[in-house]
Amino acid sequence: MENVKNKMVNVNGIDYRWPEKPVVVVCIDGGDPEYLQQFVAENELPNIQRFIQDGFAMVADGSMPSFTCPNNMSIITGTPTSKHGISGNYYLDTKTWEPVVMTGPELLRGETILARFADAGAKVVSITAKDKLRRQLGKGLDVSQGHVSFSTEFVDRCTIEENGIENVLDYVGMPKPDMYSMELSLFVLEAGIKLLKERRPNLMYLSLTDFVQHKWAPDEAEALQFYRQLDNAFGRLAEQDIVLALTADHGMSDKSNDLGEPNVIWLQDILDAKFGTGEVTVVCPITDAFVAHHGALGGFVRVWSKGNVSAQDIISHISVIDGVDLALDKKTACRMFDLPEDREADVVVVSRKDVCIGSSSSLHDLTGLQGHRLRTHGGLTEARVPMILNRPLNAAYKARVAGEDLKSYQVFDFAINGTQ
Amino acid sequence: MENVKNKMVNVNGIDYRWPEKPVVVVCIDGGDPEYLQQFVAENELPNIQRFIQDGFAMVADGSMPSFTCPNNMSIITGTPTSKHGISGNYYLDTKTWEPVVMTGPELLRGETILARFADAGAKVVSITAKDKLRRQLGKGLDVSQGHVSFSTEFVDRCTIEENGIENVLDYVGMPKPDMYSMELSLFVLEAGIKLLKERRPNLMYLSLTDFVQHKWAPDEAEALQFYRQLDNAFGRLAEQDIVLALTADHGMSDKSNDLGEPNVIWLQDILDAKFGTGEVTVVCPITDAFVAHHGALGGFVRVWSKGNVSAQDIISHISVIDGVDLALDKKTACRMFDLPEDREADVVVVSRKDVCIGSSSSLHDLTGLQGHRLRTHGGLTEARVPMILNRPLNAAYKARVAGEDLKSYQVFDFAINGTQ
Structure with missing residues (x-):
């Protein structure tokens, strides 16, 4: 058998x-972090509390914008958004x-940690709640070699060839769960726990969905x-003699007023009124196929100009809107948030913690909230996330934490290199 | 003797x-953090390395602006800038x-941790390099009660009554050190080590100066x-059976170009050319009496309007200057950086990591650099600082770190409440 002890990937x-x-990695x-803060203080999470006391736990920088796709790709590639x-x-x-x-997957730059380890002979598993992430998480992964990659969303359609x-x-x-459950x-x-027990893969990535946090x-x-x-599930994972790492893709903020109504800036409407219809386009990059719980409203939007209106004029008009924290030109936004310039808008807008930004009021359906307060994410105020390991850091990684900011995209690095 | 075990202050x-x-607390x-990162990696700091391995160490948020006075006051009061x-x-x-x-001291809001502990019967010591901090650090402290408060700058003038x-x-x-040494x-x-040995105070605050980091x-x-x-000095402090906490007031960034010349935005000149002389005033809040090593140039300046020019117009003009990261109105700046509104300017400007901002080129003397590259601070890129304890956190404070951002103004809280 090959000596893998000193093998590097x-x-x-x-x-x-x-x-x-x-x-x-979950x-x-x-x-x-607020959920952990509250439930740990209430002694409700015995397994996580044990990891915090015996392992390693702190709050890390997530990737901006604080959305699901960018952060899952940061985690699975080990790189910032500017690279992937x-x-x-x-x-x-x-x-x-x-x-x-x-x-x-063709839009994802670089390779995934799972695929490279699979190439090197490791067994890997990737399971995600929503299918939108599955194909990118599985980029370059040949499941015919014994690896597993599927989503709960399409769990009833899994095939050996595809998954x-x-x-x-x-x-x-x-039973197959509802998309909003x-x-x-x-x-x-549960799938991860069973696969871990029966197949004992070298690497496993389990990516959940934020239905609960949007709602409650x-x-x-x-x-x-x-x-x-x-x-409870983390406890059953950890008891199988593994390194367990917990992080999040983003946080979650309440963005409603005292009456329970969402605090929304309808930015497309505001910019159309100022510059005329069709001159600038607001894109809400939180949008996906399942938006009932947030109405496609987030704390980060992009504005493209068709060419007649300058970024400076757009910024000047947006930066004074109550509820806007930052209105930045492309270059500044890319530098501050480590974003890829070739996919960035002319102007990037980040809202205040209690406010979200939409495009045109006619394009967002908020009936899915069903009386719940709007809770959503996307901005800087939702870009801090927990990073927890069930084992303590080794000496080299203790020194790293003392000297540099911890990024959630380093979670595989810390779990693999930082604990042995 | 009074039972002080359960006494709270x-x-x-x-x-x-x-x-x-x-x-x-030092x-x-x-x-x-870059200094620690490099010298720890080179195994040059055996005592700090021991603290990192056996105690607690991570990078914390400093207060904005990342200057000496705001951060020392944050540390000594345990509050953010908006409060003190x-x-x-x-x-x-x-x-x-x-x-x-x-x-x-009359401008400092709230009380210092030193003064309140002194009132409660503790012996306290405060020593600072530059005298500008001494009076605020000593606010409310009656040195006739056996406490000590002095600066190296005026070490040759110390009296029992005053110090x-x-x-x-x-x-x-x-011998008395030079101001630039x-x-x-x-x-x-050295004064702290000797006072600790001979008087064993309950609390001691030792505040250094950044001559070295500005220069090298x-x-x-x-x-x-x-x-x-x-x-070496930290080792001699720690061996005296104490809780030792190390932090910094701010970081330090190189702000020169490839030729070694400072990257400076002369903001007063730019605004005077746009709006006319006398309409707006740029204040560089890094200024103190000893500026040879940075020429009063920093990464954070304030702009006040005399009333004829709106904040929006100023922001619009500043935000597109190459080298500016943020140009924010008063309200946004105070919310994002936790600043007191009644002392804030109409516009707050933060520069890019490699750039600093001055007022008018005629008002800054850079001859003190004597050929050195300009290294300075004030912005967000210098607002991350180390926090290191020579003892591990207790269970409650491990849980805190897992759920919330660490602020350097909590260093006394962590050192006192987090280690016992």
């Missing part, structure tokens, strides 16, 4: 050691002037119920 | 336990239109020489 410029034990979608290129769920193709969905596994509902022993995330964890604040019973179940 | 809303051992002025009010070394009094030095100590040069056994900081530490980058021999001496 280089992915996008970072050297990863060969994992002595399985490494499992991305708690929308897992704002997935800077939102959508960007505007200025040749056709149409928004382009950014979920295709490396079939009959997953029977295998996990749970906490089970959509819990299914990911830390002080609501449903949020606690969800986190208790997460904690 | 409340300072500005935070409860502090009674320290079982002396607590010594503020390494200009102690950018010292938002720079200078602010503009719009009644007289004159800049006001912010070093007077609680006299003949300090003889006491420490070092690394000994100005080292004297603070982490890869220059003088910087290493200074940090070796700091590390």
